[in-house]
Amino acid sequence: MTLLTEATDIFAAEKRSGRCLVAFAAKRQPLGSGLFGSDQVRRLKTLLQALRAEGWLMSVRAMFEPNASAEPYVFDTGFAHEMDMVGAFEAPSLSAALAGTVRLEQAGWARRFATEWLLGPREFSTVQGRGALTDHSWGFLALWEWNDAWSAATKAERRAYDEECDVAFKGDVALGINIAGRHRLDWASPWHHAGLWEASSLGSVDLAMQGHEAAADFKFTTSRHYVGRLRPLADFIEPDPD
Amino acid sequence: MSECIWIHYARPRPHWYGLDAATQAAHEKTWAMAAEASLAAGGSRLGRYHIRGQQDFETVEIWRFPSAEAAFEHWSALTAAAYGELNAFANNIGLAIEGSP
Numbered sequence: 113m114t115l116l117t118e119a120t121d122i123f124a125a126e127k128r129s130g131r132c133l134v135a136f137a138a139k140r141q142p143l144g145s146g147l148f149g150s151d152q153v154r155r156l157k158t159l160l161q162a163l164r165a166e167g168w169l170m171s172v173r174a175m176f177e178p179n180a181s182a183e184p185y186v187f188d189t190g191f192a193h194e195m196d197m198v199g200a201f202e203a204p205s206l207s208a209a210l211a212g213t214v215r216l217e218q219a220g221w222a223r224r225f226a227t228e229w230l231l232g233p234r235e236f237s238t239v240q241g242r243g244a245l246t247d248h249s250w251g252f253l254a255l256w257e258w259n260d261a262w263s264a265a266t267k268a269e270r271r272a273y274d275e276e277c278d279v280a281f282k283g284d285v286a287l288g289i290n291i292a293g294r295h296r297l298d299w300a301s302p303w304h305h306a307g308l309w310e311a312s313s314l315g316s317v318d319l320a321m322q323g324h325e326a327a328a329d330f331k332f333t334t335s336r337h338y339v340g341r342l343r344p345l346a347d348f349i350e351p352d353p354d
Numbered sequence: 355m356s357e358c359i360w361i362h363y364a365r366p367r368p369h370w371y372g373l374d375a376a377t378q379a380a381h382e383k384t385w386a387m388a389a390e391a392s393l394a395a396g397g398s399r400l401g402r403y404h405i406r407g408q409q410d411f412e413t414v415e416i417w418r419f420p421s422a423e424a425a426f427e428h429w430s431a432l433t434a435a436a437y438g439e440l441n442a443f444a445n446n447i448g449l450a451i452e453g454s455p
Binding site: 205206214231 | 421422430433442445449
């Protein structure tokens with residue numbers, strides 16, 4: 113795989129593993145009574161356990177600590193976004209990832225959620241935030257595409273831009289933000305990349321964004337950002353009351 | 355691994371129109387070679403269609419690939435040859451619905 117952009121001080125290119133991000137932005141759908149009940153919940157929970165047994169990682173945290181927790185965790189985004197939750201798993205392969213989205217949809221996910229699935233291989237390794245913060249109660253999903261200005265820029269201009277953005281990423285890390293590397297989405301999405309963060313607060317994400325604005329990060333990209341509070345996926349797939 | 359459909363929307367980026375005809379032709383030849391390699395590797399191209407009248411993209415191209423990995427390899431070869439820098443795009447991939455004709 114050729115990288116869309118080169119490694120930097122902050123980001124090291126990941127040795128190609130074949131593993132694949134399965135990120136999602138999902139909105140709960142209003143359903144008639146009994147259409148999402150204990151049967152769908154049981155099937156979904158059984159499937160989530162099966163995916164884990166097949167080698168999937170079930171949260172952003174698990175990308176940093178593969179043995180951290182078997183329980184799937186997502187970020188609750190409904191307070192600030194149209195989407196109710198965003199989250200990310202990691203599958204053993206691109207094929208497993210794509211088939212997994214269909215298995216999840218068929219097990220009941222499609223009834224509960226309207227979902228944008230975002231799949232792609234890891235390009236850059238995880239970057240641990242500075243300090244000993246154990247509070248990862250907030251998460252952030254960034255989706256972006258390189259715009260026409262980036263596409264028309266010279267290699268030297270892009271390199272200078274990457275170096276400027278690296279200053280902002282160093283600021284993120286100094287805020288204790290953990291960056292789950294970077295994944296490539298462009299083969300199967302209008303988006304080119306996904307970035308996933310863990311943060312201790314909404315305030316630290318906001319401060320980080322100010323740093324990226326100061327570094328003119330967004331002159332070469334069109335981006336969409338989601339911010340949310342860490343929450344078990346199970347909270348979102350409880351059966352509707354009869 | 356399962357067969358996939360791969361749908362590719364594209365339009366030239368603005369600076370494409372500033373390239374001279376020989377440079378454009380050289381790029382198109384490189385991309386055609388990448389497509390030939392994907393065909394030799396088991397992909398099949400269903401066609402490339404003009405959709406500018408109905409869409410903000412200019413063309414849609416539809417492929418079948420033997421696996422998601424094969425679709426990725428096809429796209430990776432194109433982007434390595436500056437395809438994405440000269441074309442705006444949106445891609446999608448899908449598995450065949452079980453039991454569909």
